[in-house]
Amino acid sequence: MRIDIITCLPRLLESPFSDSILKRAQQKGIVSVQLHDLRDYATSKHRSTDDYAFGGGAGMVMMIEPIDNCITQLKSERAYDEVIYMSPDGELFTQPIANELSLKENLIMLCGHYKGVDERVREHLITRELSIGDYVLSGGELAAAVISDAIIRLIPGVLSDETSALTDSFQDGLVAPPVYTRPAEYKGWKVPDVLLSGHEAKIAQWKQEKSLERTQNRRPGLLRD
Ligand code: ADE
16 A cells, blocks of 8 residues: 655654554565655745635635645556545544544545645645644645554554454444453452453453443444434
8 A cells, every 4th residue: 555645844744654564565575665755846935825715704715726736646557446535524434434544555645734734635636635633733644544554553564463352342333341461360350250261262261251241331332323
């Protein structure tokens, strides 16, 4: 998979991709993440990527031309499955969407800033808009990092078996059961006996029950869905 992220703050995105699982996924050649500085595609003297809003109002608007230049350049090099715009009013990003996007070959993610992008970008250049939650971030960069992480870890070969994404919360519509590690007793606080029993079927049943119980208590909406 290849992910091209278009941003006016590429440095903000360097660190999430230079550590741990996302770094290893790139080193293994499973995914390639390319950051594109929007200013490199600006044509004005000062390389501006934003301007005042027509009709007035507070806040700058990201200009269409640098964005179009960048997307056009990328599309001339390969076909893209989706051109995704990070926006608080986009479709809410969920595990099923992560699963779906993890099967794609090439993705473009556009990070918004200020008051957002010129509406014509959304009308003509974007295929999908995603939000990571009902709150407003300073820009789409952190959202792009969150979404990339959720997608990349699902690609076969990225996680080792023991950290397999199949047992994650939400993968079966339930949140994950509690987990414990050594010591089996700490300050009198004990690990449930069943987990120490070595009885695989009973352990699996316990995990399933706890998953269900937790989902009922914490995220009943998931069961309704
Ligand atoms: N940009 C600003 N806020 C955002 C959000 N909640 N999700 C995605 N992109 C955003």
